[in-house]
Amino acid sequence: MSDTVLITGANKGIGFEIARQLGQKGWTILLGARNKERGLAAVKQLQTEGITVAWVPIDLNDLATIHAAADKIANVHPELKVLVNNAGIPGDMDAEPLATKTADLKATLDVNVIGNFELIKTFTPILERNHGRIINMTIPASGNRFFHPFAYCTSKSALNQMTKMFGESFKSQHIPVEIFGAVPGGVSTDLNNHMDNRFMRSVEDGAGSVVKLILDNHHHQGKTVMRFGGLKLVKKVITGH
Numbered sequence: 001m002s003d004t005v006l007i008t009g010a011n012k013g014i015g016f017e018i019a020r021q022l023g024q025k026g027w028t029i030l031l032g033a034r035n036k037e038r039g040l041a042a043v044k045q046l047q048t049e050g051i052t053v054a055w056v057p058i059d060l061n062d063l064a065t066i067h068a069a070a071d072k073i074a075n076v077h078p079e080l081k082v083l084v085n086n087a088g089i090p091g092d093m094d095a096e097p098l099a100t101k102t103a104d105l106k107a108t109l110d111v112n113v114i115g116n117f118e119l120i121k122t123f124t125p126i127l128e129r130n131h132g133r134i135i136n137m138t139i140p141a142s143g144n145r146f147f148h149p150f151a152y153c154t155s156k157s158a159l160n161q162m163t164k165m166f167g168e169s170f171k172s173q174h175i176p177v178e179i180f181g182a183v184p185g186g187v188s189t190d191l192n193n194h195m196d197n198r199f200m201r202s203v204e205d206g207a208g209s210v211v212k213l214i215l216d217n218h219h220h221q222g223k224t225v226m227r228f229g230g231l232k233l234v235k236k237v238i239t240g241h
């Protein structure tokens with residue numbers, strides 16, 4: 001039987017490309033998407049490429065959809081090996097902290113933190129049976145001089161802390177699930193209005209780095225892992241070699 005992965009927010013962007021790359025390696029793809037039309041269009045696209053894939057309705061703003069998805073997957077795909085918590089929103093990327101609207105921060109935390117928390121809690125019992133992995137898509141906690149949108153960085157910092165604490169807890173409680181954060185680097189997508197500068201990577205490269213992490217045999221329990229030669233890239237841009 002092939003390995004099975006559930007990827008949230010996989011109808012476009014990095015999530016869709018992770019689905020494609022794992023599908024090309026023979027994985028069965030459960031493609032999470034909140035919108036039926038967009039979800040089915042993505043499924044159709046991957047099917048034309050010969051990939052085994054099904055749409056799973058998941059809206060991180062509607063926790064009941066997470067529970068319904070887990071109930072169905074526990075029955076139909078009890079072999080689920082990997083959950084990629086990819087769905088995410090940017091919040092207002094231009095607002096300084098004082099100018100940030102409370103509603104915007106709350107909306108960003110609802111998806112990037114609360115939705116993912118619910119996914120981790122709900123899917124761990126299924127993954128536990130298969131010694132599975134949970135990958136949280138993220139950024140380094142602190143942001144940097146050039147990129148520090150307040151609501152987004154705040155939410156991803158909380159996600160990183162959550163990853164660390166779930167990892168420590170899985171270890172001490174002997175729960176056979178590995179959880180870690182994966183940093184794809186700056187990737188030009190809808191999330192950042194297709195930001196274009198020398199530091200940005202293609203969706204194929206960004207997703208490729210995450211797929212490598214999913215498939216490696218290394219232990220990343222609780223860590224936030226960045227494996228895309230980011231420092232080398234910065235040095236190359238600055239020094240030209």
Ligand SMILES: NC(=O)c1ccc[n+]([C@@H]2O[C@H](COP(=O)([O-])OP(=O)(O)OC[C@H]3O[C@@H](n4cnc5c(N)ncnc54)[C@H](OP(=O)(O)O)[C@@H]3O)[C@@H](O)[C@H]2O)c1
Binds near residue numbers: 009
């Ligand atoms: N792009 C980057 O540079 C970068 C860097 C580091 C980490 N990441 C992380 O990588 C992940 C994917 O980002 P991306 O750049 O590929 O973004 P994207 O192209 O905007 O895709 C985001 C996906 O999340 C889905 N989504 C948003 N809110 C949702 C909700 N409430 N319920 C279910 N799905 C929801 C979107 O669905 P709809 O189509 O329905 O809106 C879409 O499928 C995010 O977690 C992001 O924070 C991205």
